[in-house]
Amino acid sequence: MAGKTLISIVGPTGIGKTNLAIRLAEHWGTEIVSADSRQFYKEMSIGTAVPSVSDLHRVKHHFIQHKSILDPYSVGDFERDALALLDVLFAKHRTVILVGGSGLYVDAVNKGLDVFPNIDPNIRNELNNVLSEYGLGPLQSRLQELDPEHYKKIDRENPHRLIRALEVCMGTGKPYSSFLGAKKEQRPFRAITLGIRADRVVVYTRIDQRVDQMMANGLLEEARSLEKHKGLNALQTVGYKELFSYFEGQCDLEFAVSEIKKNSRRFAKRQLTWFKKNEDTIWVDYDADIKAIISQVETRLKLEGYE
Structure with missing residues (x-):
């Protein structure tokens, strides 16, 4: 895979990662690999902000709703499957786009996972x-x-x-x-990470708007259809667990929605903390011009000997 580049798009929830990934994939004529660990599940659409049908038609996506919440699927499974897929994609494209807010899953592809002994x-x-x-x-x-x-x-x-x-x-x-931190096998591709940033007020406003839109799109009904599976790890997810509390009579709906927004904001802070650990990330503003972003990536590649 010499000369091949994987561009990872990261950032807090609701910041516009999918849109940027699609625009970059269109520019390079390539495909997108999702590293969003909740968008893997076909039963969870609204609460995980799965790309729209029109977005999925614009660019080919992989690992979107390819599993059931009933199927065990670990980050190790994803690492194995993603690397196998990249072998195939890099045979057709010099550049592939990876996108997602699950930092551990992004790192699993770019850097590899730490190795642990088998546990009882x-x-x-x-x-x-x-x-x-x-x-x-x-x-x-x-x-x-x-x-x-x-x-x-x-x-x-x-x-x-x-x-x-x-x-x-x-x-x-x-x-x-x-x-943690043991030396890992080097990947056979160049990894570049683009991080999307915005002022805290912008991030929080976008999160609140997104939650309101999810509710308007039918998140309540989707969560109710999944309540019988609420003990599964896949459903220990912001947007679902708060509504499960509402169904159980622990709070009213208004409070549950406010908790989704609050917990989404907390999640966004944790995402940024994770992503900022990578000192090589190219940070771009959420409303930056797409041509300027492409120029930044191409400049980085040239500086490192890639054309």
């Missing part, structure tokens, strides 16, 4: 039982005790991440953080 599945079952009965609190406290370094960095509101870190700590007797 009973440990995960035990931790899931603790989560079901007592909530996040005990898991957070346990991780702080076993791996204070990783505790400071992890998204402590994400039960999947907490349980994954804890099962490694408990199953190996070593901190989860001790397995």
Whole structure:
């Protein structure tokens, strides 16, 4: 794949990643690989802001609604499948676009995942039982005790991440953080990352507008159709879990919608924290001229010996 370039489009939720990805794909005459871990699921359309039918017709997309929420699908599975697909795409295109707000999934393709030993599945079952009965609190406290370094960095509101870190700590007797950062196999393509930025007020306003549009498009009905599966990891997602609370009578609809907006804003902050760790990212304004963005990418490629 020498001379091949993967351009990743990242940024907070609702900032316009899909639109930029499509415009860049049209410019280079290529295809788009989605790294949005919730857009993989065919049952979740409205709450995950799946690209519209017209957008999907403009440029060929991959990994959009190709799985069921009932199918186990990990970041490791995605890494394997995405790399296999890139082999095929780079046989046809010099440039491919990767887009998504799931930082771990973007990094899995660009850099590779850290390798962990096999863990006794009973440990995960035990931790899931603790989560079901007592909530996040005990898991957070346990991780702080076993791996204070990783505790400071992890998204402590994400039960999947907490349980994954804890099962490694408990199953190996070593901190989860001790397995991070090992040298990984170099990718056979050039990776460039474009990050979309905007003032906080702009990001939050766009999030609020997006949530309102989702509700108008039928998010309430979509969530109700999925309520019976609310225990699945795929549905531990902003936009669904708040409405499940409404269905259970824990709050009224107005409060649930306000919680979706609040939690989406929190999620956007966590996304930016993750993406800013990559010091090589080319940051562009959300309303930047497309020609200027293309020029920035081409300049970077020329500086690094790519034409």
